Amino acid sequence: MASDQGNNQSVERAVSVLRAFLAGPPELRVSDVVRHTGLGASTTSRLLTTLESLDYVERDGVSGLYRLGVAPITLGGVALNQHPVHREARQLGQELAARVGLGVNVAVRRSASLFYLLNFEGPLAPRNTVLSGQRKPLHATGLGKCLLLALDAGERRALLPDEALRPFTARTLTSHRALDEHLAEAARRGYATEVEELAHGRSCVAAPIRDRSGAITAAISISGPLSTVDLDRRKRELARAVIEAADSVSVALGYVGPPGPGTDAGPPAGAAARAGGRS
CATH class of the missing domain: 1.10.10.10 (Winged helix-like DNA-binding domain superfamily/Winged helix DNA-binding domain)
Known part of the structure; x- marks a missing residue:
């Protein structure tokens, strides 16, 4: 001993x-x-x-x-290659970043923070560092908000006590009431947004990724400088793109959608169609 x-x-x-x-x-x-x-x-x-x-x-x-x-x-590369979300999202994320010209990020939750599995940069959102392996707060990021959708209000409060909702900018959500309202809207429309809540001049649109059981296991986002993300003009386009990407990864992980009436399971929920109908 x-x-x-x-x-x-x-x-x-x-x-x-x-x-x-x-x-x-x-x-x-x-x-x-x-x-x-x-x-x-x-x-x-x-x-x-x-x-x-x-x-x-x-x-x-x-x-x-x-x-x-x-x-x-070497260890990090092996760990990433063995992670099912990373395997299914890597090629799709790379193609999406090239298509929309912005950054594409995929993350999972580790305890009370999000953990980046991968990121790609489009020509309008260059970076000189990688995000893989970094951790960020859940309440101040679009990815984190999507991951919090896996928890109910009581579980969120147990995971993130009031003092954990610290501000990073004047726009950070620092109360559970405000966070609850934001998450309810994100659940309704199928995606979450973040505008200068973690860092000035940055914004993103994110959607949850589900596994074969239907549980939210990861999230994917499109992000970049505020001026190039341009949510006032591109929100519908980017929301649809990120939801379609999340749906594709979810299907690759074995998700078949919620049960339909009279069936054991239906197709993926089709949140992208809902995003196309509202801003």
Whole structure:
């Protein structure tokens, strides 16, 4: 038992060292890692040396600073390739981004935040970083709102207590009453919107993705700069496009739609048709 505890502690310490690279500058001194982890300098140096030998970190030969190595990329790639939503949404997302000229993102919920599985950039929404692996708040994003549709009002309050609904801009929804109203409208029309609620100058349209059981398992969005998303002019077009994409991924995951009268199951719900009839 003592040996197991010691091994577990070693793993936890190694993971804490890797997590030190997830926020802040990409290259760190040993002292920076010590500050992030709370570990001793000798322990930190020993762990960094071991992680370097395994390609989890690498050390710059000139500056002596450490950065993440290539091994985490290999693990991340394998994990993504094994995820069913990523497999079914990847090609579709790439084609959609090229067609509408904007960013296309797919995310799942992990506890009280959304977790990006993939993103593609259209020519009107360029990025110099990837979103895969990043986490964002549920209440301040279109993707997050779609994922919250999987929960009832009581479950949402248990997951996100009032203090968790913190503002990021003046437009962030910071009360459950406002969030409930927004989600009720999103459920009715089949898509959610977000306009400068997480960051100034950004907006998106998102729709939920369902698995074979009918449960909301992921969400897909079309996003970009406020001026190019142009919801005043393009909301109907983009809503229809994102709902059709969500329906396609849902079908690929085995979703056949809600049961129809006198049948065991009907076709996908056809939210895209509803989106085409209202803004």
